[in-house]
Amino acid sequence: MITKFILMALLGFSTTVFAQIQELPDFTGLVEREGPAVVNISTVQASSVGSQVFPGMPNIPEDDPFFEFFRRHMQPYGNPRDFESKSLGSGSIISSDGYILTNTHLVDSAQEINVKLTDKREFRAKLIGADRRTDIALLKIEATGLPKVTKGDPSKMKVGEWVVAIGSPFGFENSVTAGIVSAKGRSLAQENFVPFIQTDVAINPGNSGGPLFNLKGEVVGINSQIYSRTGGFMGLSFAIPIDLAMNIADQLIATGKVSRGRIGLLIQEVTKELAESFGLPKPSGALVASVQKDGPADKAGIEARDVILKFDGKPINASADLPRIVGATKPGSKVQVQLWRNGSIKELTVTVDEIPPDEKPVGRASKRGKAPADTANRIGLSLSELSAEQKKQLETENGLLVEDMVPGIASRAGIQPGDVILSINNQDVRTVEQFNQLLNKTPKGRNIALLVRRGDTATFITMKMNGENK
Numbered sequence: 001m002i003t004k005f006i007l008m009a010l011l012g013f014s015t016t017v018f019a020q021i022q023e024l025p026d027f028t029g030l031v032e033r034e035g036p037a038v039v040n041i042s043t044v045q046a047s048s049v050g051s052q053v054f055p056g057m058p059n060i061p062e063d064d065p066f067f068e069f070f071r072r073h074m075q076p077y078g079n080p081r082d083f084e085s086k087s088l089g090s091g092s093i094i095s096s097d098g099y100i101l102t103n104t105h106l107v108d109s110a111q112e113i114n115v116k117l118t119d120k121r122e123f124r125a126k127l128i129g130a131d132r133r134t135d136i137a138l139l140k141i142e143a144t145g146l147p148k149v150t151k152g153d154p155s156k157m158k159v160g161e162w163v164v165a166i167g168s169p170f171g172f173e174n175s176v177t178a179g180i181v182s183a184k185g186r187s188l189a190q191e192n193f194v195p196f197i198q199t200d201v202a203i204n205p206g207n208s209g210g211p212l213f214n215l216k217g218e219v220v221g222i223n224s225q226i227y228s229r230t231g232g233f234m235g236l237s238f239a240i241p242i243d244l245a246m247n248i249a250d251q252l253i254a255t256g257k258v259s260r261g262r263i264g265l266l267i268q269e270v271t272k273e274l275a276e277s278f279g280l281p282k283p284s285g286a287l288v289a290s291v292q293k294d295g296p297a298d299k300a301g302i303e304a305r306d307v308i309l310k311f312d313g314k315p316i317n318a319s320a321d322l323p324r325i326v327g328a329t330k331p332g333s334k335v336q337v338q339l340w341r342n343g344s345i346k347e348l349t350v351t352v353d354e355i356p357p358d359e360k361p362v363g364r365a366s367k368r369g370k371a372p373a374d375t376a377n378r379i380g381l382s383l384s385e386l387s388a389e390q391k392k393q394l395e396t397e398n399g400l401l402v403e404d405m406v407p408g409i410a411s412r413a414g415i416q417p418g419d420v421i422l423s424i425n426n427q428d429v430r431t432v433e434q435f436n437q438l439l440n441k442t443p444k445g446r447n448i449a450l451l452v453r454r455g456d457t458a459t460f461i462t463m464k465m466n467g468e469n470k
Helices: 002-011 015-022 026-035 065-073 242-255 272-278 296-300 319-326 388-394 409-413 432-440
Strands: 037-048 083-091 099-103 112-116 121-122 126-130 134-138 162-167 174-188 193-201 211-213 218-224 237-241 265-271 284-291 307-311 334-341 344-351 381-385 400-405 422-423 445-453 457-466
Touching: 026 037, 026 162, 026 211, 037 099, 083 121, 083 162, 099 218, 099 242, 126 242, 134 242, 162 218, 174 237, 193 218, 193 242, 193 319, 218 242, 237 242, 265 319, 265 457, 272 422, 272 445, 272 457, 284 296, 284 457, 296 344, 307 319, 381 432, 409 457
Parallel strands: none
Antiparallel strands: 037 083, 037 112, 083 099, 099 134, 112 121, 126 134, 162 174, 162 211, 174 193, 193 237, 211 218, 218 237, 265 284, 284 307, 307 334, 334 344, 381 400, 400 422, 422 445, 445 457
């Protein structure tokens, strides 16, 4: 005890601070209680290899640098044949009668799914349904009286609090790792419907599909993926919030499929520069880049260049919020939309439609119009007016084609030959003369916002006028 107080005095710590340093969490009780509800999942998939079959070659991904090394230095033999590959993952028992949550990417295209419990019992699982958009799959095993996890509330989590993962990394069953919540509501590329929980909990291949617990022993997320440049854990792990996962599971049990709302928009983030050009008090909301013709948003009167501030009473702080909120809205619902248009707030009502299984993009223009201008304009663009055929293909009455360009402001902003400029600072453009007049009126140092159509999508691009094309 004397040593303890001497150490405190030397370090300048108070008794309270020293006590706080000692208060590290004890996960033993949590693991004992909740561990039996975590399962190991293995799958068998039939696939075909080409004429190059390598005996003894390690089972490593083809995008791994060592794959090419082994392919070049091992002796191939035989003809094409089928083989069975096994993948390992984890899952959470969510009901005592055998429903199990896991990841879609583990069981997609599996010929056979096997579940192993902590008491060493093994079961053949049935795939009830899977949702690729959220990476959530639901399995069922024929058993009763099983231990099950308790659902927590991710909305009550705080960044910095402790969380625990239980799973089977690299096949090591019931491994426990711990860390803290690094961030909430993370958006990842190609993942529009999931507000991920980011943690620094060690997650590796085999942890996928396993639960993420809070210190109460409640499941707050389903571990799904990591960010890594090596293929291994680098401190960035992402989990699907459990309330979203359970909503998917409930739909799969009830109907065998997942229903999502849609309103037919393409959106983008509102940057500081865009907010300034639209007269918004702050950079928030979802900027409407384009509206699908005859879609729900079009019928409701929503237009390109509108900024959606609220949907069904829920604030849209960032553009990534809108797809999640719309997707979670029941198709057929009539919803109030608050938006910013021409410097003022406007309220509209939209009837939410359902996302079809596979949405296909509309067509794109393939022919060019008139010859380019003799010289590039102030931002380095040579523009031409759209032909009647191009306007029909693009379903627009306005727009200018970028025929050519010189290095300068526009090229640095990302504009490319073949792009179609639909508007400048919220004003539709139909002629090169009109565009250049609006451009030349913009004072040096001010931002301009161009609505640019590229292929099947439209996006706003901002750039600062510096007086000359430099």
